[in-house]
Amino acid sequence: MSQIETKGRTLTFNIFRYDPQEVGDKPKMVKYQIEETPGMTVFITLNMLREHQDTSLQFDFVCRAGICGSCAMVINGFPTLACRTLTKNYPKGEITLMPLPGFELIGDLSVNTGKFMRELAERLKLWLHPMSEDADVHRLEIPMSPQEAAKLYELERCVECGVCVSACATKQMRETFVGAVGMMKLARFELDSRDSRSTEDFYHVIGNQDGVFGCMTLLGCQDNCPKDLPHMQQIAYLRRKMAMAQF
Amino acid sequence: MKLIYTDSLVVGAGLAGLRVAIASKERGLDTLVLSLIPAKRSHSAAAQGGMQASLGNTVKGMGDDEDIHFQDTVKGSDWGCDQDVARMFAHCAPKAVRELANWGVPWTRITEGPRQVVVNAEKVTIEEAKEAHGLINARDFGGTKKWRTCYTADGTGHSLLYAVDNKAISMDIPVHERVEALAIIHDGKRCHGVVARCLVTGELRAYIGKSTTIATGGYGRIYEVSTNAIICEGIGQALALETGVAKLGNMEAVQFHPTAIVPVGILTTEGCRGDGGLLRDKDGHRFMPDYEPEKKELASRDVVSRRMTEHMRKGKGVDSPYGPHLWLDITLLGRKHVETNLREVKEICENFLGIDPAKEWIPVRPTQHYSMGGIRTDKTGQNPQLKGLFSVGEAACWDMHGFNRLGGNSLAETVVGGMIIGKYVADFCQENSLEIDTNLAESFVDKVRDEIDDLIEGGGTESPFVLRKEMQRIMMDYVGIFRNGIELDKAVSELQGLLERSRDIGLKCSKRHANPELVEALRVKRMIKVALTVACGAAARTESRGAHAREDFPQRNDKDWLNRTLSSWPDENALSPELSYEQLDVMKMELPPGYRGYGIDNAITHPDTEKREQEIADIISELGEDADRYQRQNAIMPYEVPKALQPKNERLSDNLTESGECVEKVGETVE
Numbered sequence: 005m006s007q008i009e010t011k012g013r014t015l016t017f018n019i020f021r022y023d024p025q026e027v028g029d030k031p032k033m034v035k036y037q038i039e040e041t042p043g044m045t046v047f048i049t050l051n052m053l054r055e056h057q058d059t060s061l062q063f064d065f066v067c068r069a070g071i072c073g074s075c076a077m078v079i080n081g082f083p084t085l086a087c088r089t090l091t092k093n094y095p096k097g098e099i100t101l102m103p104l105p106g107f108e109l110i111g112d113l114s115v116n117t118g119k120f121m122r123e124l125a126e127r128l129k130l131w132l133h134p135m136s137e138d139a140d141v142h143r144l145e146i147p148m149s150p151q152e153a154a155k156l157y158e159l160e161r162c163v164e165c166g167v168c169v170s171a172c173a174t175k176q177m178r179e180t181f182v183g184a185v186g187m188m189k190l191a192r193f194e195l196d197s198r199d200s201r202s203t204e205d206f207y208h209v210i211g212n213q214d215g216v217f218g219c220m221t222l223l224g225c226q227d228n229c230p231k232d233l234p235h236m237q238q239i240a241y242l243r244r245k246m247a248m249a250q251f
Numbered sequence: 252m253k254l255i256y257t258d259s260l261v262v263g264a265g266l267a268g269l270r271v272a273i274a275s276k277e278r279g280l281d282t283l284v285l286s287l288i289p290a291k292r293s294h295s296a297a298a299q300g301g302m303q304a305s306l307g308n309t310v311k312g313m314g315d316d317e318d319i320h321f322q323d324t325v326k327g328s329d330w331g332c333d334q335d336v337a338r339m340f341a342h343c344a345p346k347a348v349r350e351l352a353n354w355g356v357p358w359t360r361i362t363e364g365p366r367q368v369v370v371n372a373e374k375v376t377i378e379e380a381k382e383a384h385g386l387i388n389a390r391d392f393g394g395t396k397k398w399r400t401c402y403t404a405d406g407t408g409h410s411l412l413y414a415v416d417n418k419a420i421s422m423d424i425p426v427h428e429r430v431e432a433l434a435i436i437h438d439g440k441r442c443h444g445v446v447a448r449c450l451v452t453g454e455l456r457a458y459i460g461k462s463t464t465i466a467t468g469g470y471g472r473i474y475e476v477s478t479n480a481i482i483c484e485g486i487g488q489a490l491a492l493e494t495g496v497a498k499l500g501n502m503e504a505v506q507f508h509p510t511a512i513v514p515v516g517i518l519t520t521e522g523c524r525g526d527g528g529l530l531r532d533k534d535g536h537r538f539m540p541d542y543e544p545e546k547k548e549l550a551s552r553d554v555v556s557r558r559m560t561e562h563m564r565k566g567k568g569v570d571s572p573y574g575p576h577l578w579l580d581i582t583l584l585g586r587k588h589v590e591t592n593l594r595e596v597k598e599i600c601e602n603f604l605g606i607d608p609a610k611e612w613i614p615v616r617p618t619q620h621y622s623m624g625g626i627r628t629d630k631t632g633q634n635p636q637l638k639g640l641f642s643v644g645e646a647a648c649w650d651m652h653g654f655n656r657l658g659g660n661s662l663a664e665t666v667v668g669g670m671i672i673g674k675y676v677a678d679f680c681q682e683n684s685l686e687i688d689t690n691l692a693e694s695f696v697d698k699v700r701d702e703i704d705d706l707i708e709g710g711g712t713e714s715p716f717v718l719r720k721e722m723q724r725i726m727m728d729y730v731g732i733f734r735n736g737i738e739l740d741k742a743v744s745e746l747q748g749l750l751e752r753s754r755d756i757g758l759k760c761s762k763r764h765a766n767p768e769l770v771e772a773l774r775v776k777r778m779i780k781v782a783l784t785v786a787c788g789a790a791a792r793t794e795s796r797g798a799h800a801r802e803d804f805p806q807r808n809d810k811d812w813l814n815r816t817l818s819s820w821p822d823e824n825a826l827s828p829e830l831s832y833e834q835l836d837v838m839k840m841e842l843p844p845g846y847r848g849y850g851i852d853n854a855i856t857h858p859d860t861e862k863r864e865q866e867i868a869d870i871i872s873e874l875g876e877d878a879d880r881y882q883r884q885n886a887i888m889p890y891e892v893p894k895a896l897q898p899k900n901e902r903l904s905d906n907l908t909e910s911g912e913c914v915e916k917v918g919e920t921v922e
Contacts, residue, residue, distance in 0.1 A: 070598060088603060118428045131421040134353060142898040148357075157403045163296075
């Protein structure tokens with residue numbers, strides 16, 4: 005099927021190149037050509053380009069299976085995970101790769117999403133604040149509604165790839181906006197019956213222009229999220245919670 | 252030279268490393284973690300299926316306890332494991348699961364009442380107890396007597412890693428990201444830390460710690476096709492090897508997982524078969540019952556992988572441009588199940604194969620998956636040769652897996668091992684002072700700097716990418732699922748050729764900061780040495796045990812090979828590791844070697860087995876009928892865990908049988 009269709013096609017890759025640490029280096033687009041193989045992904049291509057054409061090419065991959073979120077980049081204008089992007093999905097055989105906007109550039113296609121996410125976690129305190137610190141690990145666990153557990157897992161599937169941040173117009177205009185990833189995580193803890201924070205606590209963190217009231221609802225986060233997370237639903241939920249909050 | 256010092260230095264920010272870091276920080280110690288990547292990207296995130304712990308909440312897990320988990324683990328290891336460690340592990344696993352719930356893991360929970368499950372290709376209705384409602388659920392996995400694998404859908408590793416990393420962030424534990432350790436600083440007796448290179452700036456730093464814990468995961472990427480993330484390259488093991496002093500254990504014990512998708516080798520969880528999925532051949536025939544009538548698809552991983560290979564060798568595989576494969580059929584589980592409990596599998600099938608696994612069969616074949624071998628440690632996680640060097644998780648040979656790991660026991664090992672070893676690491680840090688010898692640290696930094704200079708300016712001609720490909724091909728072709736002397740010897744001599752060539756690597760890109768080719772070169776030189784420990788260990792071990800299957804020596808030989816392979820590399824110019832062996836003592840075992848339950852029992856027995864069995868029978872009869880399982884166990888094989896982890900584990904059955912005879916007292920200390 006597709007294997008025969010795509011075999012031997014020559015693909016053209018336009019790749020953003022810039023090494024911020026190299027004195028005098030300027031950002032540029034560089035064209036590479038490579039023969040397509042069956043089942044080829046952007047991950048496979050970039051590795052082949054590095055091995056055979058330019059050993060200095062910088063990019064990030066870890067799991068190469070759509071699980072870890074390392075390899076988000078902008079492919080033909082859309083931010084997405086490169087590891088699971090099949091080249092056969094581009095009928096013209098021309099693919100442009102750019103680094104994710106909104107993050108510190110390390111070099112070429114590599115950006116520092118890790119630093120961003122750690123800072124966000126520290127700023128919004130994105131961890132469980134337990135009701136009680138003295139839960140006994142030797143005793144039976146505290147029961148939890150199966151529906152609640154399933155719901156939490158659904159919201160927890162974020163891989164911190166940064167796509168929602170780079171696809172968010174508000175975030176691009178307002179540096180301090182927490183973005184969909186921050187709100188999704190807060191919503192996850194807000195829903196967790198084990199978390200001791202109150203609506204008021206959450207209000208202080210996101211009840212403002214940097215949080216739920218800054219979102220312009222342009223849907224970039226939800227449209228591009230590789231995990232299909234319900235970002236808008238959660239933002240709307242938090243917004244309603246914040247609006248109804250009475251202190 | 253930039254010198255950074257701390258109390259507890261941890262290399263690797265996956266579940267095992269983070270858990271040790273948390274244990275150190277809890278004790279008030281200065282703690283620092285180094286990682287190649289952001290912590291949440293660690294390979295731990297890829298674990299789908301779950302983590303074994305004998306909670307015994309579900310109806311199919313009822314009656315489960317530490318004893319059964321221990322027995323399954325020892326049998327699964329093909330009697331290659333350290334039974335004390337398996338005991339420590341089985342005892343602490345329920346505690347780790349419950350601790351993780353307290354840290355935010357949304358474990359899948361039990362719903363009371365009837366529910367339909369697929370068992371042996373048939374729909375069966377099971378009924379969960381009212382008392383179990385809301386407690387942590389468990390699914391079935393291979394090689395276990397009970398349903399024991401706790402899970403969050405099929406994203407368990409992701410949930411665990413996020414909860415544990417969040418906990419680490421909440422405790423303000425720093426993680427130096429994009430930093431790669433390249434040498435262990437030591438004086439031949441004591442480990443002082445590591446030399447590490449910043450992957451962004453290229454800066455070399457000496458990190459000095461009272462303790463250094465290597466938690467860098469496995470070495471799957473020495474193989475061409477592996478389910479491992481591309482960072483699982485065995486560098487932690489290589490660093491230990493390059494000290495010339497520290498020894499690695501059982502490096503030849505390499506597990507192949509039955510169901511990775513073809514061709515890319517991405518894993519589909521054992522949960523697929525645990526939940527009722529079947530393996531089929533090119534005729535659509537379900538073949539596993541023909542080979543393993545009792546356990547079928549849920550025989551131990553090494554067994555299923557070999558049976559699949561055997562079946563494909565008979566011409567029953569499905570032809571494809573990438574060689575033969577078989578089918579994994581989860582269509583019978585129904586769309587709802589696939590889309591909730593196996594949704595990562597579904598995503599992988601959609602994105603990489605373009606198929607819908609609720610309707611179509613998944614092309615699979617056995618693929619390199621897990622490294623049972625690693626840095627040899629004692630029961631506390633410390634390397635016996637280098638004081639202050641600890642190792643935990645897949646990087647280590649703490650040795651609860653022996654020659655074959657059961658599904659769900661690796662995710663468990665990361666957090667359980669981290670929980671236990673973390674306490675010993677903290678003890679070590681409290682009992683020992685920081686020793687800073689700047690001359691020593693500088694000498695190691697200089698050595699790494701010289702190595703980099705030589706790669707960039709030395710005029711070498713070999714390509715690191717070519718060497719890596721060659722190494723991976725050799726390992727795949729000659730050190731795979733089935734092994735034999737002729738091919739293993741070939742592997743050793745070809746790898747030695749590569750090792751010589753790796754001394755003549757030259758780079759095209761001469762940057763000293765972010766330079767992926769330099770990173771590759773530094774790694775491949777080390778990976779080839781790791782590959783040689785695997786190939787040499789496999790060539791020397793003339794028996795079949797667990798995942799190590801010799802066609803020319805098909806019997807498990809307890810008489811001559813009930814031991815652990817140790818490899819070290821004392822002469823850095825040598826072309827092979829030095830092998831030695833550490834005997835396992837049958838007379839100290841709780842469970843002497845016996846039949847594992849698969850195929851014909853062809854083991855060559857150990858002369859002490861019978862003697863030990865008699866001894867155990869005598870101990871039990873002497874104890875009398877009043878003794879409970881704790882007293883029996885303690886009389887047969889006492890073991891130790893840190894004090895805080897000693898209390899017994901409460902189970903639902905303790906409450907359910909209030910008037911019954913099996914009430915166990917909770918909260919007492921195990922002597």
